[in-house]
Structures are given as C-alpha cells and as structure tokens.
Amino acid sequence: MDKGRWHTGECDKMKLKEIYELAVHLGMENDPRGRKELERVLKQAKEEEKECREKKKEFDSEKLKNPYADTRILYGKGDEEIKRALVGIDVEVSEILLADRLSEKGNKIDLVISHHPSGSAYANFFDVMWMQADIMAAQGVPINVAEGMLTERIKEVERRVMPANHQKSVDASRLLGIPFMCMHTVADNCVNSYLQKLMDRKKPVTLKDVLDILKEIPEYKEGAKMNAGPKIIVGSEKRRAGKVMVDMTGGTSGSKSAIERLSQAGVGTLLCMHIPDEHKKEAEKFHINVIIAGHMSSDSIGMNMIMDALEKKGIEIVPCAGYIRHSRNSKK
Numbered sequence: 632m633d634k635g636r637w638h639t640g641e642c643d644k645m646k647l648k649e650i651y652e653l654a655v656h657l658g659m660e661n662d663p664r665g666r667k668e669l670e671r672v673l674k675q676a677k678e679e680e681k682e683c684r685e686k687k688k689e690f691d692s693e694k695l696k697n698p699y700a701d702t703r704i705l706y707g708k709g710d711e712e713i714k715r716a717l718v719g720i721d722v723e724v725s726e727i728l729l730a731d732r733l734s735e736k737g738n739k740i741d742l743v744i745s746h747h748p749s750g751s752a753y754a755n756f757f758d759v760m761w762m763q764a765d766i767m768a769a770q771g772v773p774i775n776v777a778e779g780m781l782t783e784r785i786k787e788v789e790r791r792v793m794p795a796n797h798q799k800s801v802d803a804s805r806l807l808g809i810p811f812m813c814m815h816t817v818a819d820n821c822v823n824s825y826l827q828k829l830m831d832r833k834k835p836v837t838l839k840d841v842l843d844i845l846k847e848i849p850e851y852k853e854g855a856k857m858n859a860g861p862k863i864i865v866g867s868e869k870r871r872a873g874k875v876m877v878d879m880t881g882g883t884s885g886s887k888s889a890i891e892r893l894s895q896a897g898v899g900t901l902l903c904m905h906i907p908d909e910h911k912k913e914a915e916k917f918h919i920n921v922i923i924a925g926h927m928s929s930d931s932i933g934m935n936m937i938m939d940a941l942e943k944k945g946i947e948i949v950p951c952a953g954y955i956r957h958s959r960n961s962k963k
Contacts, residue, residue, distance in 0.1 A: 645944055647742060647810050648709030650716075653944075654937050655697045658817025661824035661936075662698075663880065664765045672698045691755075699816040701748040701756035701882065705801045707810030714945070716742040718938060719952025720930050722749065726952050727803040727811070733949070734809075740949065743804060745813040746930050750801040752813050756882055757788040759816045763881035767889060770876060771896035780886040788883060818933030819880035825932060826902065826924075827877040839868035841875065841900065841922055849957040850935070854928035865911060866900070866920030873899015873920075879929055887913045894919050904929040931955035 645653075659669055676694040683690035693703065715738070717730045722745030730740040748756045764777035804811035835841045845851045845861040854860045876898045884906065890913035893901070900920040914921045931954055938948045939960050950956035 644712050644714050645941070645946060646709065647704060647707045647711045647713055647812070650713060650742070650941060650946070651702075651704050651709070651812060653940060654702060654814045654817045655699065657937055657940060658699055658702065658814075658820045661820040662762075663769065663820070663823060663827075664762055668765055669698055691751075700758040701752045701813065701815035702817045703748075703750070703752040703813060705750040705752065705811045705813060706804040707742075707812070711741065711810050713741040713810070715740055715947040715949060716744050716941070717949045717951055718744045718746075718934065718954050718956075719950070720746045720927055720934070720954050721952050722747075722811070722813075723800050724803040727800060727807060727809060729951060730809050731807045738949070740809065742810045742812065745800075745811070745952075746815060746818055746934050746954070748813045748815045749799075749811075750797050750813075752815065753795065754792060754797045756815065757785050757792060758882075760785045760788065760882040760885065762816075763885045763889075766878075766881060767885075767893065767896075770893060770898055772889070772892045776892060777889070780888045780892070784886040814934065814937060816880060816882065818930065818937055820933070821936040822929050822933035823877050823880040825936065826879065826929075830875040830877060830902065835872050835875065837868060838863050838866050838870050838872055838900065838920055838922060841872055841902065842868070845922075845924055848932070850928040850931045850955045851925060853955050853957075854925040859925050859927060861922060861924045864906070864921050864923055865914045866922075870920055871899070873897070875900045875902055877902045879904050879924075879933075884910060890914050890919060891917050927953045928955060931957070935959065 662669055680690050717740045719726050722743055727743060730743045734740050764774060764781055767777040768774040833844050835844060842861050851861055874897055878901050887910045890910060894917035898919060902922050902924060904926045905923060906921060934954060935957055939958055942948055942958060942960055948956060
C-alpha cells in the first residue's frame, strides 16, 4: 500500500472503503513483523489466489491487499459516505439497534465499527495467529519451533469458532441498512507497537515501575476507576522486570508451550491484555512475570490510534460497548 497516500489532512467526509483502507494501512505500519514479511505474506496470498482460480476453489480476494483476516467490511458496498460512526469493542445486535435508535432520535449513525470480529471476519480470524510465530522469533525462538508450537493451537481455535453464529450481527445491520465493519488485528498491532516502544524507552526495572508507567496512560487510568486496571498476576511489585515483551496482537492466546521457549529466550515479563489459566501456570513454572494491563483498556488504546486518524479527517466518533474514547489529537 502507498505510504504517502494517507496524509493527516482534514476532510469533510470519507467513504466506507477509505476508512477500511486506512485501518489496514495503520495496522501494517504498526505490524511487529515488519514490511518485508508483510510483502512476503501478500505475495503468498497472490500465489494462493492463482492456485484457487485454477482449481475453481473459493478465495477471499481481500487477502491480496489486507493481511488481516479479522478486519473486514461486513456490510456495505464501500462507497457510502461516512460522517459519524458508532464504535464499540464488542458489537452485537443490541449495538446495531442502538445505532438505529440514535438515528431515529436525530443523531444519524452512518457506520457501526466493532473492534472484535464478527461475520466472515470472525469465522476465519484464527488465520492471523500465524503472525505470533514471527513475534516469538523476534524474541529469539527459532521460527520452525514457533510455527510448530502454533499449529495445533490454531486448529483448536478453528474448531472452537466453527459452530458459532457468525452472521447474527451482520444480518441485523443488513436488515436495518446500516454499514458495519470490524477492526481487530489492525488495532491490536497499534497498541502492541505503542506499548512496546514505551517499555523499550522507559526501561522499567521492577514490576511496580511497569504498573506506574501504565497508570499514566488515560485508558488504563479509566480502567482502574472501573476496577479493571493493570494488575500483576505472576510476580510481585518488587520483582525485577527483565526484558518486557508486550503480547497484545496475533488474534488470541497462542500455545502454552511458548512460555517455556520465551523464558529460555530471555523474556522476563509478559505484558498482556489477558491470559488463560494454563498459560499462567506455565509462567509460574518458568519464572516469567505476567502483568495484565486490562482487556477493554488495551483494546481501546489500539482503536483510539485509528479513530484519531479518522477524527482528523472529519469523522465524528460515538463510543459505546466498552470502548474508552480518548483522543490524542491536539485541540485548537
């Protein structure tokens, strides 16, 4: 995607497809794998498309320009003009109805944006988990080992997702004629990049130092007010942090076997949105500290980085469904 295309200048409105393209662009700009690996992934998608065409198999053409299976326009043609968007972390039928009700009351909602995927984006979201292999490799885990550990975990997540009612919210948006999209890994990449750069720059010595850094961030401050702030779940405030690895992108939790490998690679502290109990036990076993920053707060930071870009272009953001809106745009 052309790096120079997405300037920060203001405009009166955007089309739905432009919002989608901008979200993908920001996700790629903040992807921990880097540009070279993303180009390889897109090239691989092109080869897959050719093979599917020859065999007359179905292929999602969006993969040719968007490496994130969990970020899609779920309902809408793409040429709709958008001025105001209702944005939530989890959007279900109730939020689609809320958008319709707000429009009825005179607050016209042109688009509903969910962070967590729905529809076809949820049905195939496990595909983004492969990026976790590259993230582990960057920490010193051999790429063949990382991919091997992920294989069964990804199949497990695929089986878990298969029986879900993927289209429920999408059907509601279609029946009410409200454009609907989701931005998952693109936003997670943004918060992952933001926090990793922050930790690398601040170089916290203890886990208390990590907490203090997080508590200066508006979204985590707000989360703490709602009893959902950052918390140490493995380790203690006086324990030294060592190398802090931010683990907030890649679809969902990976293989628990990765904990041992990350410990061997020198990771001292994992900074996560959430973590399964079996992963926590592995962290205790291999002496890796774990800090849970907070799920809704962390997701909100990633979404805010994208919403700030949309706000600069004249889009009004209406937060709902657990989304903590904090604009980092300078106010004139």
